[in-house]
Amino acid sequence: MKRAVIIGTGVGGAAMAALLTVKGYEVTVLERNEYAGGRAAGYERDGFVCDMGVHYSGQGENGPHGEVARKVGANLTFLRPDPFVRFMKDDRWCYLPVQFINPVTVVQLARVVKFKLRNYPQCGLAILKLAGARTIKDVEPYDEMTLKDFLHSYTDDEELHRVFDVFCGLLMVMPYDEASAGEFMWCFSKWAQMKSSSYPKGGFRSISLSFLEAAGRHGTTVRYGESVREIRVAGGRAVGVETDKDFYPADVVVSNAGIKRTVAIAGAKNFPEEYVERVGRLKDSKGAVTLKYALDYRPSEVPILFHYSKKADFSKNLREMLEGKIPEDPALFMPSPTVCDPGLAPPGKHLLMVTTIVPEDLSASPLTERFLDQIEKKMNNLFPGLEEHTIWKHRTNLDWVNQMAGGRGTASVIGLAQSADQVGRNKPSPRTPVQGLYLVGCDAGGRGIGTEQASDSALNTAEMIAADIPPY
Ligand SMILES: Cc1cc2nc3c(=O)[nH]c(=O)nc-3n(C[C@H](O)[C@H](O)[C@H](O)COP(=O)(O)OP(=O)(O)OC[C@H]3O[C@@H](n4cnc5c(N)ncnc54)[C@H](O)[C@@H]3O)c2cc1C
Incomplete structure (x- = not known):
């Protein structure tokens, strides 16, 4: 049985622990904080359970969180009261149906945000295109274009541009003149089509906790308060992980600590120079x-x-x-x-x-x-x-x-920016140049909104690992 060590219990790390455990690996998870969840952790105060961030889920059980939960038998429930979204423009509250795939909803949006009447047809076409993507192939042609340029190719309607800058901030924590149109299309279309915007029972921390609980039932060990100091590399291959307390030998090391931190703790000298330079330039x-x-x-x-x-x-x-x-x-x-x-x-x-x-x-x-x-x-x-x-x-x-997020030296909400030069084929691969060393979480391997991108990354990367280094 192959040994896998996972660094971090963010959504990506926790999902990976559960997925690899059910595939048959012997899994140990090391977390520097005393609690699980990374940027999607929670805390308690005077009987309240509060997210450490401020979250909602675009796809709930119909998206990657639900897929991980079903694969590993995690007890994770999403709640979705209807109506779900209310928004206020210029101090006027209104309900906002988010099924933008429906032309009636697009007209409702047009009225509420006040597109110019003469721009209605072009605004409508732009929205239906953004909401209508179904597969990766639909969004890939727009990956390297900014959302602003995409909208300009339809119309210069000021109110359309403003509301999509706001949506982009909400879904990707990026201004729309930097964000990738293809990545936005992916997030927006899932949000619009799934009709499953929701919130996990027990707060956002229950995503990581439920995955870790499922992993634990299958034999995973989780150690809190253990910060990984070094990923040990010998002969171009990751051979284990050293914390401030112990050494953990491994056949596979999966890092949820972010790509920059991972290269630093594995030692830049173990990676090709151009890889280190590229990682240094990532935003x-x-x-x-x-x-x-x-x-x-x-x-x-x-x-x-x-x-x-x-x-x-x-x-x-x-x-x-x-x-x-x-x-x-x-x-x-x-x-x-x-x-x-x-x-x-x-x-x-x-x-x-x-x-x-x-x-x-x-x-x-x-x-x-x-x-x-x-x-x-x-x-x-x-x-x-x-x-x-x-x-x-x-x-x-x-x-x-x-x-x-583990003291990465940045207040980044998501992880790697989903900008026009950093998504799709320009996103780092979860497979690093060091054999046996993989990345999971929002820096590699997935698409989508924040935590959903982390679960998506775990689903894709777990398959990659099983193909490269089978558990038995
Ligand atoms: C204010 C705010 C609002 C947000 N809103 C939303 C939202 O509405 N919807 C949504 O889906 N997402 C939202 N997000 C984003 C989402 O929380 C993150 O994108 C996601 O949780 C990142 O997951 P990750 O798997 O990449 O890992 P992280 O959350 O980055 O976790 C990494 C883990 O690795 C651990 N670690 C790092 N270094 C080491 C080491 N050396 N040794 C051991 N452990 C280590 C860290 O302690 C941490 O637990 C929001 C975030 C914030 C802060």
């Missing part, structure tokens, strides 16, 4: 700041809320922040997970969260504190009485995200 997704409210009332009837105004422009906001300016009225993503799962709070109490995009550069932190002050004021306007109903609130800044 991360943008960062986020969050504010979480524990409340003694129900702030919303629907779980997913978002707001944007005429001033929404992620590229401009990010540029301004790097120049030291606070964006005036940014787009805000504001889920209330207790609408889906009341069990996340004591009876009658609720959670409301808010997040928006900021630079991933940790040095932006002092500025983002002022940005959070402004977001807090905006929340008080959007939810009158919020302050009086607040039991506690919790702000998280850039270093929080950095710690969740």
